[in-house]
């Protein structure tokens with residue numbers, strides 16, 4: 504075990520922990536966890552396991568902080584900081600406050616003018632991105648999509664025009680098939696998807712295919728639907744719409760209110776003389792923006 508770090512009094516440390524492989528933790532994180540007065544953890548047992556795995560002193564220092572008690576736990580922690588104690592915040596996996604509890608605590612601690620010190624570590628999203636082979640100047644981290652299909656499709660439609668970005672999602676195994684089906688329905692079959700499954704664990708899988716092939720790939724082997732997932736959607740070509748005149752765009756949106764997409768595009772093409780194909784693509788865009 505490394506020597507104890509110089510821990511500052513009245514300070515909250517936000518500590519990244521492993522996302523699977525117990526050894527993916529920094530020397531500094533171990534130092535902080537061994538030296539702080541209290542560890543705020545999403546699940547006490549999980550934290551005990553992490554500490555025991557690194558032969559760190561445990562039990563009485565752990566205080567539960569999860570999504571159902573974060574406000575109360577934050578009050579307690581601020582009390583501890585006020586009395587000069589040091590506190591580390593950890594979640595079950597990866598970086599606290601990233602699709603995990605902790606953001607409210609950090610906000611409230613800062614509001615009371617106590618120092619907050621990040622101790623960086625693993626995060627599933629960055630781990631997946633780094634090994635995906637996808638190339639893009641930007642990525643957009645979304646986290647978990649809604650559980651219900653209609654709402655999920657609406658959120659996906661809102662993300663559709665982020666063409667230059669890799670889109671990053673977390674997903675639970677019991678929803679993986681239906682989420683992917685919604686992605687195909689909203690974003691089309693050609694966009695590439697990377698499944699980053701069970702990262703840093705025994706059955707780690709990183710697989711990229713076209714969205715249209717993804718349901719078959721998942722169903723070809725039940726094990727592919729098990730475990731923890733990061734889903735990455737590759738950037739997409741922005742549809743070329745610049746050469747559609749503003750008048751055609753206007754006609755299209757008026758007709759689209761009354762007619763099915765195909766018919767609206769066809770009629771607009773006849774009225775304006777512009778390409779029916781481009782108008783149809785534009786109509787699809789407008790539909791998802793609505």
Ligand code: SAM
Nearest residue numbers: 522597598603626627673674701702731732733
């Ligand atoms: N705070 C964590 C982080 O920094 O990555 C994320 C916590 S969130 C509650 C848990 C989700 O992260 C899982 O449902 C899964 O989508 C993703 N995840 C966590 N560990 C993973 C792993 N080893 N492989 C793939 N995805 C993982």
